[in-house]
Amino acid sequence: MITPNLETADADALAPVLLAAIQRLGQLGRIGAVALSRIVDDGDAHFDEGASWITDVAAGDIPA
Template structure:
């Protein structure tokens, strides 16, 4: 998937890409977190919303 396709990607297409990217950032540890933080705009409401959902998923709280 190209970055230009992300804006119009359906959830079932985007989710595996996000999972793979998050797993890779996890493998990179702090370096991965720092790289993400470096490009994140402070107060990004969309990121905050997504981070909240990801936290819920990590706790097992989101299922079909």
């Protein structure tokens, strides 16, 4: 997937890209978190909503 397609990507196309990005950020550790924090706007409601869903998935609270 190329960046311009992100705006129109459906969930099935976007999920594998997001998983790969999250896994890579996990490998990078704090450096990855700091890089992400530099571009996330404070109070970004869409980011906050997405992060809460990722938290639920990580906790096993969203069945497949």
